Amino acid sequence: RVHDNPALDAARRSAARVYPVFVLDPRYLRPDPAAPSPGSARAGVARVRFLLESLRDLDARLRRLGSRLLVLRARDDVSDAVCAALKDWNIGKLCFESDTEPYALARDKRVTDFAAASGIEVFSPVSHTLFDPAEIIEKNGGRPPLTYQSFVATAGEPPKPVMEKYSELPPIGDTGGYELLPVPKLEELGYGDLSQEYIPPFRGGETEALKRMRESLQDKEWVAKFEKPKGDPSAFLKPATTVLSPYLKFGCLSARYFYHCIQDVYRSTKTHTKPPVSLAGQLLWRDFFYTVSFGTPNFHQMEGNKICKQIPWRENGELFVAWRDGRTGYPWIDAIMIQLRKWGWMHHLARHSVACFLTRGDLYIHWEQGRDVFERLLIDSDWAINNGNWLWLSCSSFFYQSIIEFTPQSHSERSTTPTETTSGISSQC
Ligand SMILES: Cc1cc2nc3c(=O)[nH]c(=O)nc-3n(C[C@H](O)[C@H](O)[C@H](O)COP(=O)(O)OP(=O)(O)OC[C@H]3O[C@@H](n4cnc5c(N)ncnc54)[C@H](O)[C@@H]3O)c2cc1C
The missing domain is CATH 1.10.579.10 (DNA Cyclobutane Dipyrimidine Photolyase, subunit A, domain 3)
Structure with missing residues (x-):
């Protein structure tokens, strides 16, 4: 995204040439004909489509600022593609948003090790979440808070978003030896003739995310009275919640920006609901799970996970x-x-x-x-x-x-x- 992106902001300030890069990861994108529904082994086609829409939108937004998105295709390991580009383009500083998922941590470590060995400066701010999970764990005595209430008490107020509006960004540098391809279409990734039934009614991208957020927050009374457990899960035409989760997932929308816009609405209303059920409270749930997952080994499984009850589940x-x-x-x-x-x-x-x-x-x-x-x-x-x-x-x-x-x-x-x-x-x- 272009808004509230501290990594982009730092790159823009440090260099006369900036290379905005996205690497397509075959782990998520390579079609798997044996999968139980269209898509890759790890991503259904609706999510692949959403990602490509988001990249096309990002490219268009960057182009309006005099830059563009450089889409690289990794053959296998994404970190290899990043390291090759760092070397080939003679990059002096690498800026990227930190990611706490174990797969991303391992991938990013390979890249930062390479950068350290090559004398490349690295700036990797925490901006995907409201808070820095590591800081919260430290504040809580080295352990993640295991209840929402203790998390909220420990966390305090999130930092303000970086909301500088750019009129332009530095142009990209020399990309000699690289064929600059546009964001691929679904078919170009090897997805054949897909039925229309896998097209969700939500389009990917920062533009759509900001529009969707503003439309949701326009109804101040709805925001002030939002109580999660009271929504109607069968409301399809106008969902009972914001449907901003895919935009937050892909980073099209900044959680901090969203949080602060909700606070602006609260300031303009007499009363409003409170966490855990309020709209701002939903974003705190998001950070709660990020923090606990970051501080809990084997969080994603029952075995070896200290906070998970060992239950004799049935096989069927x-x-x-x-x-x-x-x-x-x-x-x-x-x-x-x-x-x-x-x-x-x-x-x-x-x-x-x-x-x-x-x-x-x-x-x-x-x-x-x-x-x-x-x-x-x-x-x-x-x-x-x-x-x-x-x-x-x-x-x-x-x-x-x-x-x-x-x-x-x-x-x-x-x-x-x-x-x-x-x-x-x-x-x-
Ligand atoms: C079994 C199960 C699996 C889930 N898997 C995911 C997932 O993979 N990704 C995901 O984003 N959400 C997941 N959720 C949480 C929640 O259902 C979705 O975040 C929410 O429905 C998204 O819709 P919304 O954007 O309209 O939410 P809103 O109610 O508008 O909330 C705003 C934002 O708050 C965050 N949020 C809301 N509820 C939760 C919650 N319970 N936990 C953490 N964050 C929350 C989301 O980022 C969401 O976009 C899961 C819930 C369940 C019960």
Whole structure:
């Protein structure tokens, strides 16, 4: 993105030539004909499409400022492509947003090791989240806060976004030896004739993200009264929440900018809801999961994960596939899973319903299996948030004493708040 991007800001200030680079990663983009639905092994086609739209928009925004996006295609390891470009273009300073996902940490370490060995200066600010997860863990005595309340108490106020408006950016430097390709089309990545059914109603990109955010925040009363558990998960034409998650995931929208715009709305209203249910409270949930995931070894699995209850889940391939493919026979569950496959986005409470159904509520199947399906198909697929919510919903971590049951039939009829009981794990089937 161009707004609130401290890495871009630093690059712009340090050099007369700036190379804005995005590397296409085959790990996520190489089509896999054997996958259960169109896409690669790790990303459904709706998310691949969203990414390409976001890159095209970023390129257009950079061009308006006298620059452009340089799209590199990695053959295998993204870090190799970055290191080659650093060397070939004789780069003096590398600026990139830090990323706490284990895959990204390992990738970025390979690049920063290369930069250190080559005398290249590195600037890698924390700007994907409101806070720096490492700082919060340090403030909390070296451990991540494990409750939302303690997280909020430790975190305080997030830094202000960098909101300087640029009239131009430095031009790109010499790219000798590199063929400058435009952002590829889906077909150019090897995706054949795709049915229209995999086109979600949300277009990728910073332009769309800012428009969507402004439209949501225009309704000040809606923002002031926002209470997450009260939204209607079956509202499709006008979703009950902002649908900004895919834009936050891909960095098209800055979480800090969004947070501060919400605060501006709060200042102009007499009263407003508070965390955890408020709109600003949702962004704090995001940071909560980022912080816990960063400070918890093996956060993404049951084994070796100290905060995860060890549960003897059942193996049942047939039931799992029925759930994944929307063939359980429960219309509410099946509709949500079909929405996942086609759009890659569902309301939070709809996600609750199907996650609860797969795990402790009904099928008693391992949360990691459900997590994998979400991870591949969601357009907002996010390592920290997805794992955190699956840990939560399967009663494996954060929340074990009281059970919220989502009856697969009556929940859809009411379509609002879940039934709460404290009865322990029960089956609805
Ligand atoms: C099983 C399960 C898996 C999930 N996987 C993901 C995922 O991979 N990626 C993802 O972004 N969200 C995930 N969520 C959280 C949540 O459902 C989505 O963030 C939300 O529905 C996105 O819609 P929105 O942008 O309209 O949210 P809004 O209600 O408008 O909230 C604004 C922003 O706050 C953040 N947010 C909202 N709810 C949560 C939450 N519970 N935890 C953390 N951050 C939150 C998101 O960034 C969101 O865009 C998951 C939830 C469940 C139950």
